[in-house]
Amino acid sequence: MPHSADTAAKEELDYTTSCALPTPWAQFTLHAFVEHATGKEHLAMVLGDVGNGEPVLARVHSECLTGDVLFSQRCDCGAQLEGALKRIAAEGRGILLYLRQEGRGIGLINKIRAYRLQEGGADTVQANEQLGFKADARNYALVRPMFAKFGVTSLRLMTNNPRKIDAMAKLGITVAERVPLLVNRNAFNQHYLNTKAAKLGHMMTPLTPAPAEDGEL
Numbered sequence: 001m002p003h004s005a006d007t008a009a010k011e012e013l014d015y016t017t018s019c020a021l022p023t024p025w026a027q028f029t030l031h032a033f034v035e036h037a038t039g040k041e042h043l044a045m046v047l048g049d050v051g052n053g054e055p056v057l058a059r060v061h062s063e064c065l066t067g068d069v070l071f072s073q074r075c076d077c078g079a080q081l082e083g084a085l086k087r088i089a090a091e092g093r094g095i096l097l098y099l100r101q102e103g104r105g106i107g108l109i110n111k112i113r114a115y116r117l118q119e120g121g122a123d124t125v126q127a128n129e130q131l132g133f134k135a136d137a138r139n140y141a142l143v144r145p146m147f148a149k150f151g152v153t154s155l156r157l158m159t160n161n162p163r164k165i166d167a168m169a170k171l172g173i174t175v176a177e178r179v180p181l182l183v184n185r186n187a188f189n190q191h192y193l194n195t196k197a198a199k200l201g202h203m204m205t206p207l208t209p210a211p212a213e214d215g216e217l
């Protein structure tokens with residue numbers, strides 16, 4: 001027998017509490033969960049009636065402290081976070097899950113180690129592998145009880161990552177539509193974004209290589 005959403009939620013994480021979260025674009029409700037296995041605090045930002053059965057505009061965002069908070073231009077994370085919240089605000093309905101999967105699951109310190117290796121010539125995948133990690137060490141299992149908490153079963157998912165779409169399908173979550181999220185392509189992250197497209201399957205048109213002195217990472 002498949003577990004009910006409540007059973008799954010009890011097994012994997014606890015729902016704790018919520019508050020209003022005004023942002024520059026809309027007033028969301030911020031909901032907090034705690035993961036049993038790790039004690040990590042995962043978040044959901046919710047706007048409008050997301051539990052009415054209609055596919056929900058959604059973003060499953062992996063934590064990137066450097067990009068989301070420290071304005072790093074090495075990646076596209078901060079701009080994707082902002083872009084996703086703006087789109088949800090414009091529609092007046094949607095959900096963003098903020099998962100504490102820093103560095104594609106290897107943690108902040110290891111991501112910084114990976115960045116250092118990238119400065120020596122490795123790409124984002126090779127750097128992870130040199131550190132003994134898979135290219136992508138994320139696990140999306142928590143997404144199911146988090147969406148279930150809000151009655152969300154069908155998504156219009158903002159992503160360029162086909163593996164994320166497959167992961168949702170394996171969890172029994174319908175991706176009714178993929179909404180591309182192409183933002184903040186710059187000289188510093190074009191090699192990174194091209195590697196994601198070439199090696200991780202992200203759905204992005206490769207960018208033209210920049211001159212070497214143009215901050216390639």
Ligand SMILES: Nc1nc2c(ncn2[C@@H]2O[C@H](COP(=O)(O)OP(=O)(O)OP(=O)(O)O)[C@@H](O)[C@H]2O)c(=O)[nH]1
Nearest residue numbers: 062063064075101102103104111114124159160161
């Ligand atoms: N290990 C590692 N993690 C990185 C690197 N750059 C960004 N990240 C992490 O990658 C995660 C974001 O994943 P991405 O591959 O950029 O994007 P995605 O979530 O798979 O796909 P989208 O939905 O299209 O954004 C965040 O947790 C970042 O901290 C890197 O060079 N090495």
Ligand SMILES: [Zn+2]
Nearest residue numbers: 064067075077
């Ligand atoms: Zn990032």
